[in-house]
Amino acid sequence: MLTYKDRAFCQELVFGVIRWQALLDWLIKQKVHEKTPPLRTRILIRMGLYQMIMMDRVPPYAAVNESVKLAKALGFKTPDVSFVNAVLRAFASDLENTEQLIARIQKEEPSVGYSHPAWLYRRWVARYGLEKTVKLMEWDNIPPPIFARVNNLKVDRDKLLERWDYEKVKWEPFTASWLTNVEFFRIEPSGNPEALGSFKDGWFYIQDPSTALAVMMLEPAPGERILDYCAAPGGKTTLMAQLMKNNGFIRAVEISKRGLRLLAENCTRLGITIVEAGDTPPAEGEMFDRVLTRRALF
Numbered sequence: 001m002l003t004y005k006d007r008a009f010c011q012e013l014v015f016g017v018i019r020w021q022a023l024l025d026w027l028i029k030q031k032v033h034e035k036t037p038p039l040r041t042r043i044l045i046r047m048g049l050y051q052m053i054m055m056d057r058v059p060p061y062a063a064v065n066e067s068v069k070l071a072k073a074l075g076f077k078t079p080d081v082s083f084v085n086a087v088l089r090a091f092a093s094d095l096e097n098t099e100q101l102i103a104r105i106q107k108e109e110p111s112v113g114y115s116h117p118a119w120l121y122r123r124w125v126a127r128y129g130l131e132k133t134v135k136l137m138e139w140d141n142i143p144p145p146i147f148a149r150v151n152n153l154k155v156d157r158d159k160l161l162e163r164w165d166y167e168k169v170k171w172e173p174f175t176a177s178w179l180t181n182v183e184f185f186r187i188e189p190s191g192n193p194e195a196l197g198s199f200k201d202g203w204f205y206i207q208d209p210s211t212a213l214a215v216m217m218l219e220p221a222p223g224e225r226i227l228d229y230c231a232a233p234g235g236k237t238t239l240m241a242q243l244m245k246n247n248g249f250i251r252a253v254e255i256s257k258r259g260l261r262l263l264a265e266n267c268t269r270l271g272i273t274i275v276e277a278g279d280t281p282p283a284e285g286e287m288f289d290r291v292l293t294r295r296a297l298f
Helices: 004-019 021-031 039-054 060-073 078-092 095-108 118-128 130-140 157-166 209-218 235-243 257-270
Strands: 146-150 170-174 184-188 204-206 225-229 249-253 275-278 290-292
Touching: 004 021, 004 039, 021 039, 021 078, 021 095, 039 060, 039 078, 039 095, 060 078, 078 095, 118 130, 146 209, 204 235, 209 235, 209 290, 225 235, 235 249, 235 257, 235 275, 257 275
Parallel strands: 225 249, 225 290, 249 275
Antiparallel strands: 146 184, 146 204, 170 184
């Protein structure tokens, strides 16, 4: 099993390659003029190139060597292994030129340089103008931070922050117009946030603040009966329970067995007792004050 550090590295590599795929492929074409490499070979070169130009902590020689080792491990034929090695070494030996190429394509063809679909780029330029569109694409390519929601059913803000300081978690308050009666923080733990004692004790829930908007618009209140469709893993469900002060009833419907297990684990960890979870819809005639669903109901 991968350590948290290795898992985080793999996640950044995979998501980063997908995020920057258009730019990576354009750069590869600058080195490989005669033909487009087969998909499997191209993916491996993308991964090595991404590490060189986007991940400062990976030395270029390491990106080349690990990519070549991976090619051999995946059963690439000798000519294909040599091809991967040659292309990545060409990049590694001339990173300054690669940076100049990136700067050029970002200016001449921003949709490719910032790796966004051309149709979306054109729409944004028409709507927001070039300068704002470039800033939006730059922001869109930034890996998302980790956000935590304070679980005030178990702890208050000050006590949680004191414990985070002890656990060496960097934190910063996050505010938004739709967040009322709930507190979010942007956090930077030194390791796996789920390994923290404060997490295991249910003092916070990892959740992007944008996902709270639907719940805040629903305005669940203590004593109400709520129907929650597609409930796993429980971010919105547990936020509703928190706003209801763990007083009332939430019928959480989720067809995934794994999702139900995660939902139950989160409710238990957060000290929530008003959620009844299952994979079947409520009985005909059962009444609810409010309904939250992620999909249209037919």
